[in-house]
Amino acid sequence: MIRYKKVKRTLFSNGLTLLTERHPEFKSLCIGVWVKAGTRQERPHEAGISHFLEHMLFKGTENRSSLQIAKEVDQVGGEFNAFTAREYTCFHILLLSRDIDLAVNILSDILLYSKFDAEEMERERKVILQEITMAEESPEELVHDLFFELLYGRHGLGRPILGTGTSIRRFTRGDLLRFFRKHYRPTQIVISVAGNVSHESVCRKLRLLTRKNWPGRPRQLVTKKQLGFEPAPRLKHGTWWIKRSAEQVHLVWGVEGFRYSSKDRFAALLLNVYLGGGMSSALFQEIREKNGLAYNVYSTVSPFYDSGVFSIYAATGMKQVPLCLKLIEECVTKLKRQLLTEEELTVIKNNLKGTILLNSDDVESRMSSVAKNEIFFGKCFSVEEICAWVDQVTPSDVRRVARKLFRHSARSILALGPRPARNVYKKLRPIFPAKFN
Numbered sequence: 001m002i003r004y005k006k007v008k009r010t011l012f013s014n015g016l017t018l019l020t021e022r023h024p025e026f027k028s029l030c031i032g033v034w035v036k037a038g039t040r041q042e043r044p045h046e047a048g049i050s051h052f053l054e055h056m057l058f059k060g061t062e063n064r065s066s067l068q069i070a071k072e073v074d075q076v077g078g079e080f081n082a083f084t085a086r087e088y089t090c091f092h093i094l095l096l097s098r099d100i101d102l103a104v105n106i107l108s109d110i111l112l113y114s115k116f117d118a119e120e121m122e123r124e125r126k127v128i129l130q131e132i133t134m135a136e137e138s139p140e141e142l143v144h145d146l147f148f149e150l151l152y153g154r155h156g157l158g159r160p161i162l163g164t165g166t167s168i169r170r171f172t173r174g175d176l177l178r179f180f181r182k183h184y185r186p187t188q189i190v191i192s193v194a195g196n197v198s199h200e201s202v203c204r205k206l207r208l209l210t211r212k213n214w215p216g217r218p219r220q221l222v223t224k225k226q227l228g229f230e231p232a233p234r235l236k237h238g239t240w241w242i243k244r245s246a247e248q249v250h251l252v253w254g255v256e257g258f259r260y261s262s263k264d265r266f267a268a269l270l271l272n273v274y275l276g277g278g279m280s281s282a283l284f285q286e287i288r289e290k291n292g293l294a295y296n297v298y299s300t301v302s303p304f305y306d307s308g309v310f311s312i313y314a315a316t317g318m319k320q321v322p323l324c325l326k327l328i329e330e331c332v333t334k335l336k337r338q339l340l341t342e343e344e345l346t347v348i349k350n351n352l353k354g355t356i357l358l359n360s361d362d363v364e365s366r367m368s369s370v371a372k373n374e375i376f377f378g379k380c381f382s383v384e385e386i387c388a389w390v391d392q393v394t395p396s397d398v399r400r401v402a403r404k405l406f407r408h409s410a411r412s413i414l415a416l417g418p419r420p421a422r423n424v425y426k427k428l429r430p431i432f433p434a435k436f437n
Helices: 049-056 066-074 097-113 118-136 139-152 165-170 173-183 199-205 265-276 282-290 318-337 342-359 363-377 383-392 395-405 422-428
Strands: 007-011 017-022 028-035 079-084 089-096 189-195 238-243 249-256 294-303 308-316 412-417
Touching (some): 017 199, 017 363, 028 097, 049 079, 049 089, 049 118, 049 173, 066 079, 089 363, 097 189, 118 139, 118 165, 118 173, 139 249, 139 412, 249 318, 265 282, 265 294, 265 342, 265 383, 265 395, 282 294, 282 308, 282 318, 308 318, 318 395, 318 412, 342 395
Parallel strands (some): 017 189, 238 412
Antiparallel strands (some): 007 017, 079 089, 249 308, 249 412
């Protein structure tokens, strides 16, 4: 594969990776710092520490207070944000290309000189505990967290990103500093820039981050295992009903999916669009439009470095749970047995390519795409290449992937809601003989 020439890459002597994708047509620029640390790298007693660190890097450095950081970005009309995922954490700034010096300066400052002030930490601890409460009060968010926990067990991929109330209350400043110094080092960081800027100028501006030694960071190289990386386990299969006071039953139906680098990833993405990718999808039409069983129903592809999950979500009334699950089974079984017509495949290809092309007009999306390609593939792909791969998928490919995903013995189902009524449970038995735990 020839490297995508629009993206330029530099690996500095200290191990830091820089990627830039120049877009002269844009006035804006987005720069992101991607740290290869998320819930996956946490030990069980560190649940939520990656997300806690994400918050703390906004809370002041030796050179700026948290208010100064916010003001400097606001004064140029920019946006500074961050998010934590299961395999990485990202800090990103969107602003005008002319203000790149400010973005680089702030990002360098928080990476090198964050203070982790004890008083700020206590305030932020309260904020995160409120965030956890909000998530627990959102059944749709909670059911997905519980589902991943049931699938992956104690492995980091199953750990809730926010952590738990117990773990957040227990963290000390020393805990955060140890995790920060261990993972926030040049060899574990990718900087991705998209916008109207040259690669050479960004290289020069990163002089603080390209020096050999970062304050407080160990110099010696460490292995992935030392950084907390453990191979993903096989997913646990089962059926679970977790009692929760709610008006609806929130269902997640899932199977083992594909990893990021799978050759079948484009066929899987098209299958996802067909099943639950929008209002014209098979699941939406069957469950909502034809039967009125749920307001919200969709499917999701969740790929990881060496694992993956394909899941379907629906929220429905207690009495409708058996029919809802039956219709899900019918939709996936149809894909296993029948080939999509060329017309059906063309429609979902146009849908997926349209999403890809629309995202290519957004510098934040381009910055993110470039970084993820580097993290998971070690190379970058053009939008044209990706669309060409989508076009190469055949109806037989989609059916083959459906048969691989939806093997009958490999089902995982979680229901979150009131205790199932006896008549509902009886109706579930013919569909899923295995008893709900």
